[in-house]
Amino acid sequence: MPDPSIHAPSPARVFTESEKQALYDVIYARRDVRNEFRPEPIDEEALGRVLNAAHAAPSVGLSQPWNFILIRDTARRAEIKQAFLRANREAREMFPAERRTDYSALKVEGIEKAPLNICVTCNRSRGGEVVLGRTHNRDMDLYSTVCSVQNLWLAARAEGIGVGWVSIFHQSDLKRILGLPDHVAIVAYLCVGYISEMYERPELAVRRWANVADLRDVVLDETWNSSE
């Protein structure tokens, strides 16, 4: 007979004040890194811990739809950099004329400077035809994959590893370069490398491109009672 106790929850671990503080300190010290990458390779054990943390993310129906493609090859990263540059020229033109000079001055990727790139993908077929929790929102698998990115990012920060998310690509370019089949979507393209320095505040705020919002302006009570 199966042991019925295996279906029972256990006492939940209580975290100490210093453990809570460590989590908050990592959360607040995480930045999108574009330029501060050091060239030395990531320690394999540290990388394993970071990927395991990503793999421990929540996923819809426990489908774990993610893959992590580790890209180190110099020629491949050069090709990806070209795809970025092409898209970024288009991006610049989308801004009003008066912002284009500022836009060009921003460094927004570390594809070749960081020693490791990680493409985080979502296999839209993982878990079969019907996935629990994905019946009414087909994009829940993409959202699960983003949760794994955020776990990866926090774990990397704690390991002294910076991460920058590059989104300025035509998905079709990256899919061709990485050989992705149709049913696999790119969720995040990450530049990854050790850092000794980083910005204390978001770099786009430091450079006055955008402002940090006040938490009070984004918390609402009961319903959408905002003028936005």
Add this chain to the structure above:
Amino acid sequence: MPDPSIHAPSPARVFTESEKQALYDVIYARRDVRNEFRPEPIDEEALGRVLNAAHAAPSVGLSQPWNFILIRDTARRAEIKQAFLRANREAREMFPAERRTDYSALKVEGIEKAPLNICVTCNRSRGGEVVLGRTHNRDMDLYSTVCSVQNLWLAARAEGIGVGWVSIFHQSDLKRILGLPDHVAIVAYLCVGYISEMYERPELAVRRWANVADLRDVVLDETWNSSE
């Protein structure tokens, strides 16, 4: 003259082994909670810390597109529960006949049991017509919002607060009940409450609905060299 040093990065904080371990312990002790919620309200200071952690998430072009709607009203939660039940009956019918009994036996929400629900939304107009980093992937704002959910989830776990993500809704039902305008999308509907007990492993694995994958099966080298 502006001080040029404000554009310079600072020495990056180095996290100790015990701080790293605290982060990993929170990541691995996080679960999707459906049934273990205790009824007492969330301490306001703890809730503030959790929401601030969510608000510290990365966001595309520093657009911070999220809002957090705090829902405690009993009648409103009862109405939302009805919207869930309607969708969940449809969801059950989507599964093959032989899985429907197992599906019905799973508890997948704590809308009324948890004392607090948080609807995390994404304002698709935040940041203006053109947002840095969103030029080639219009869904980057949704992904930013998911990053805030994962920060919220981890912070809550450290505070002894369980979180369960409910996705089985028609988005139109929830938008009507919460009064959301067209340009605001629902990313996550979260049930939130203190917990004393929780599952050590993902509940869907404990109940043999799905299996936990091996990390080695989802890490790929350089390109998509998988048979999936």
